[in-house]
Amino acid sequence: MPGSFNRRSFLKGSTLAGVGVAAAAPVAIAAPKLLPVDQVSTQGQTRLSSFTSDGTQWTVYEDQTRRDGQISFVSGKGAFRLDKRLAACFDDIKPSYLGLALKDICLADADLLADKLLENGDPDPEQVRRAAPPLGWNYTRESLWWRMPWTNFVGTRQQGDTMPIFPNGRTRGYRPEHDFPELEGDDGVKTRWEGLLGGWLPAIHKIIQVSDTRYYDLLVFADVNAPDELLVQTWHRTVQYDNGKAVKTSFGYSYAPFPPRRTVPSAEDFYAALFAFAGYWQNEVKDQAAVTLPDKALADMVSHAFAKELITRPRGVYPKYGVVDRDYFGPEYDGFQDILTSSLYANLEWGRFDQAKTVLENYFDQFVYDDGMINMRGPEVAQFGLTLSLLARYLHYTGDLATLKKYAGKISNTAVLLAEMHDLSLKKPAADAGFGLIDGWSESDACLHPDPSLWWKPYWNNSSFTIRGWRDIARVWPLISPDQAGQAAGWNQRADQLQAQLVKSVRANIRHDLKPAYLGVLPGLKQTHREALAEARAKKQRTEQGWAHRVYAELLQADVLPDDLASIVIDAVRGHGGTSIGVLANFSPANETNRDQLGFISYGYAQQLLRSDRIEEYLLFLHSHRYHSHTPGTWVAGEVSDIDGGLPLYCVPAQLTIPKLVRWALVFEASDTDTLYLGRAIARDWIASGEPVAITGAPTRWGAVDFSVQGQGASIRGQVAFAGQSRPKEVHLRLRVPKGKTLRRVLINGKSARIVGREKDTVVFSPAGVAAFTIEAMLA
Numbered sequence: 001m002p003g004s005f006n007r008r009s010f011l012k013g014s015t016l017a018g019v020g021v022a023a024a025a026p027v028a029i030a031a032p033k034l035l036p037v038d039q040v041s042t043q044g045q046t047r048l049s050s051f052t053s054d055g056t057q058w059t060v061y062e063d064q065t066r067r068d069g070q071i072s073f074v075s076g077k078g079a080f081r082l083d084k085r086l087a088a089c090f091d092d093i094k095p096s097y098l099g100l101a102l103k104d105i106c107l108a109d110a111d112l113l114a115d116k117l118l119e120n121g122d123p124d125p126e127q128v129r130r131a132a133p134p135l136g137w138n139y140t141r142e143s144l145w146w147r148m149p150w151t152n153f154v155g156t157r158q159q160g161d162t163m164p165i166f167p168n169g170r171t172r173g174y175r176p177e178h179d180f181p182e183l184e185g186d187d188g189v190k191t192r193w194e195g196l197l198g199g200w201l202p203a204i205h206k207i208i209q210v211s212d213t214r215y216y217d218l219l220v221f222a223d224v225n226a227p228d229e230l231l232v233q234t235w236h237r238t239v240q241y242d243n244g245k246a247v248k249t250s251f252g253y254s255y256a257p258f259p260p261r262r263t264v265p266s267a268e269d270f271y272a273a274l275f276a277f278a279g280y281w282q283n284e285v286k287d288q289a290a291v292t293l294p295d296k297a298l299a300d301m302v303s304h305a306f307a308k309e310l311i312t313r314p315r316g317v318y319p320k321y322g323v324v325d326r327d328y329f330g331p332e333y334d335g336f337q338d339i340l341t342s343s344l345y346a347n348l349e350w351g352r353f354d355q356a357k358t359v360l361e362n363y364f365d366q367f368v369y370d371d372g373m374i375n376m377r378g379p380e381v382a383q384f385g386l387t388l389s390l391l392a393r394y395l396h397y398t399g400d401l402a403t404l405k406k407y408a409g410k411i412s413n414t415a416v417l418l419a420e421m422h423d424l425s426l427k428k429p430a431a432d433a434g435f436g437l438i439d440g441w442s443e444s445d446a447c448l449h450p451d452p453s454l455w456w457k458p459y460w461n462n463s464s465f466t467i468r469g470w471r472d473i474a475r476v477w478p479l480i481s482p483d484q485a486g487q488a489a490g491w492n493q494r495a496d497q498l499q500a501q502l503v504k505s506v507r508a509n510i511r512h513d514l515k516p517a518y519l520g521v522l523p524g525l526k527q528t529h530r531e532a533l534a535e536a537r538a539k540k541q542r543t544e545q546g547w548a549h550r551v552y553a554e555l556l557q558a559d560v561l562p563d564d565l566a567s568i569v570i571d572a573v574r575g576h577g578g579t580s581i582g583v584l585a586n587f588s589p590a591n592e593t594n595r596d597q598l599g600f601i602s603y604g605y606a607q608q609l610l611r612s613d614r615i616e617e618y619l620l621f622l623h624s625h626r627y628h629s630h631t632p633g634t635w636v637a638g639e640v641s642d643i644d645g646g647l648p649l650y651c652v653p654a655q656l657t658i659p660k661l662v663r664w665a666l667v668f669e670a671s672d673t674d675t676l677y678l679g680r681a682i683a684r685d686w687i688a689s690g691e692p693v694a695i696t697g698a699p700t701r702w703g704a705v706d707f708s709v710q711g712q713g714a715s716i717r718g719q720v721a722f723a724g725q726s727r728p729k730e731v732h733l734r735l736r737v738p739k740g741k742t743l744r745r746v747l748i749n750g751k752s753a754r755i756v757g758r759e760k761d762t763v764v765f766s767p768a769g770v771a772a773f774t775i776e777a778m779l780a
Contacts, residue, residue, distance in 0.1 A: 031053070042074060046246070053276070056076070059074050068085060087134070089632050090134070092134075103592040128627055135641055149647065153324060154221055158315060162324060168184070171220070176252070178256055196304060200300035201281050202221065203221035213243050215241050221234070223273060235270055285306050294686045301630075302662055317359070321336050322650050338383065344356055348699065372411075385418065386558075392476045422466070425439060442459040461554035474491040505523050515575075533545060534589040548587045583597040585597060597640070597643065600654035602621075618665070622658075637657065666679060673730075679736070682709070720775065731765055734762050736761055748774070753765055
C-alpha cells in the first residue's frame with residue numbers, strides 16, 4: 001500500500017498527554033561496531049535499500065540465496081553485518097530418545113538418557129540435542145489452557161512490558177497474514193525454523209515452510225527508539241520465497257495501516273530501525289566479559305540471556321519473574337528472592353557491575369525491610385543465605401563499599417534473622433531429628449497452601465546456605481560496618497556450629513540400604529521423594545517432600561559438605577529419579593509420560609558437579625540445558641520443561657543459567673580456599689577443534705582475569721593475565737586434551753610444571769607477583 005510513513009508522527013498520533021502516562025526516558029542510540037569494508041563481502045547479495053543515519057549513507061544488502069544468508073550494511077565509514085542461525089522448531093529427530101521408549105525413560109530411577117550420552121566420555125552436543133524432541137513443537141491450544149500459545153517475546157530496556165510473538169509471527173497488534181493469508185493461524189506453521197539476528201540480538205527470525213516450493217522469511221524486533229512507557233512498538237518484515245526466489249516483501253510497524261494517518265513503512269524506515277536496533281543492543285552488553293568458544297552458539301546464549309533480562313525487567317531494573325501473562329508477570333512474584341540472586345550472580349560473573357548494582361539497589365530499596373524481612377509472600381530460608389554470600393561477592397568484584405554501607409542495617413538484620421532461627425533450632429530436644437538445624441520454608445510456594453506449616457521443616461538447604469551466607473558476609477563485614485565488626489566473629493562461630501551439626505545429621509540419615517545410597521530432603525525420613533510423592537498423589541494429599549529438587553540444588557551449591565558426602569548426594573539424586581538428560585529434574589511421582597527438567601535453580605547441582613570433578617556430567621548438564629530447557633533457535637528458557645516437545649513457561653532465572661555454566665567452565669573460584677580454577681570444564685572437542693577458547697576480563701575476587709587456550713596439533717598454547725594487584729595462592733590449570741591424547745609436558749612461562757590430577761591433565765602454579773603467564777603444553 002503506497003504512502004509516506006513517519007515513525008515519529010505515528011507515535012505522536014495517539015498522544016499520551018492527559019491520560020496520566022509518562023513517556024519513557026529517551027535512549028541514546030549508539031552505532032553498531034563497524035568492520036573495514038573489505039571484511040564484509042556483498043558479492044552475490046541483493047541490494048535492498050539505502051538510508052542515512054547521522055549524516056552517513058548506508059546501503060543494505062542481503063544474501064537471498066540462502067535461508068541463513070547475512071544482511072550487510074555498507075558505507076564509506078565501514079561495514080556491519082548481521083549473521084543468521086536457524087534451528088528446527090519441529091520434530092526433526094528420528095528416532096526420538098536415542099531409541100529408548102519414553103515410558104521406560106520416565107519410570108526408571110536411573111537417568112537412562114544421561115547414561116547413554118555419557119558412555120564415551122564427553123557428551124556429543126548433537127547427540128544431546130537428538131535425545132528428545134525440541135521444545136515447543138508438540139503443543140495445542142488445549143494443552144496451553146493456562147496461557148496464550150506465544151513462543152517468544154520482544155522488548156527494550158526502557159519499556160515497562162513486553163510484546164509476545166506467536167508461531168506465525170503475529171503480535172497482539174500486528175498480523176503478517178493480512179498480506180500473506182497462508183500464514184493465518186498456528187497449525188499451518190508447524191514446519192518452522194527460528195533464530196536470532198546477529199547470533200544473539202533479540203530480533204526474531206523465522207522461516208515458515210508451507211510447501212515444497214514456498215516459504216516465508218519473517219523478521220520481528222522491538223523499536224528501540226519508541227518512547228512509550230509500557231507498550232512495545234514492533235517492526236516487521238515478511239518475504240515470500242517461491243522456488244528459492246524472493247517474490248514479495250511487506251513491511252509493518254506495530255499495527256495494521258489506517259490511511260491516511262497510519263501508513264505502511266518503507267524499506268528505508270525498516271532498515272534504518274534495524275541498524276539502530278543493533279547498535280542499541282551492542283551498547284547494552286558492552287561491559288560483558290568477552291568470550292570466544294568453538295561452539296559459538298553457547299557464547300551467543302550468554303549475551304542473549306542478558307538482553308532478555310533487560311527486556312523482562314521494566315526499565316531494565318524492576319524485578320519480574322516472567323512476562324506477558326499474569327503468571328509470572330503479576331506483582332505477587334516481584335520480590336521472589338531467586339529473581340535477585342540469579343541476576344546478581346550472573347551479572348557479577350560476567351563483569352556487568354552497573355546492572356548488578358542497579359538490581360541490588362532496587363531490591364534492597366523496595367523489597368527488603370529494615371528488619372531484614374522481605375516484601376514477598378513466601379520467603380525462602382536458603383535464599384537469605386545466598387543473598388548474603390552474593391553481597392560479599394559483589395564487594396570482592398566491584399569494590400563498591402558505599403552501596404553496601406548504605407544497606408548495612410538491612411544486611412546485618414538479614415544475618416540476625418537467620419541467627420534467631422538458628423537459636424530456635426537449638427531449643428529443640430536433643431533427641432529431635434532436626435535438633436540444631438534451621439526450620440522454615442525451603443520453597444516460596446509453600447505459603448500458598450491451606451496449611452503451610454507442613455513445609456516449615458529443617459530442610460538441609462536452609463542450614464547449608466545459612467552457613468555459606470554467614471561465612472562469606474563475615475569476611476567483608478568489618479569493611480561494611482567497622483562499628484559492628486564483632487558481629488563477624490559471632491557469625492563465623494555460628495557457621496562452624498551449624499556446619500558440624502549439618503554434616504553429623506546428613507551422615508546419620510544416609511540410607512545405605514538403597515543402591516545408590518540415598519539421602520532424603522530432611523532428617524528422619526523413611527521414604528524416598530518418589531515414594532512420598534506417589535503416596536501423596538494416591539491419597540490426594542500433600543507431602544513435606546514437595547519441591548525436593550530445590551533442597552538438593554541448594555544443599556550442593558552452598559559447598560559446605562565434605563567431598564564424600566557431596567558425591568553421595570549427587571549419586572542419590574541421579575540414581576533415584578532426580579535428573580532428566582543430566583539436568584536436575586522437576587521432581588514428581590514416577591509416571592509413564594513425563595520426566596521434566598528444572599530450568600531455573602538447577603545450576604546449584606551443576607556447580608557441585610564441577611567441584612566434584614565430574615566434568616563429563618557437567619558438560620552434559622550444559623548441553624542438555626541448552627537444548628532441552630530452551631526453545632530452539634530463539635532460546636526462551638523454561639522454568640520447567642518437559643522432554644516430549646511441549647511449550648515451557650518462561651522465567652528469567654532459567655534464562656540466566658547458561659551464563660553461569662559457561663563462565664564456571666572457564667573460570668571458577670574455590671569457596672573457602674585461595675584457589676582459582678581455569679579451564680576446568682573445557683570440552684575436549686573444543687581443544688581438538690584448533691579454535692580459540694578465551695574469556696577476557698572475567699571478574700574474580702583477585703581482580704579481572706584473562707584466560708585463553710588453543711589446540712595446535714600436537715600442542716596446546718595459551719595465556720593467563722591478572723589485571724588486579726592481588727593473586728590467588730594457587731591456580732589450577734586444566735588442559736583437557738583431545739580423546740586419545742595425553743599431556744607429555746607443560747611449560748608455564750618457559751618453566752616445566754608438574755602435571756597432577758586423576759587424569760594427569762592439571763598443573764598447579766603460584767602466580768605470586770607475576771601478572772602474565774604463557775602456557776605451552778606438548779601432547780603425546
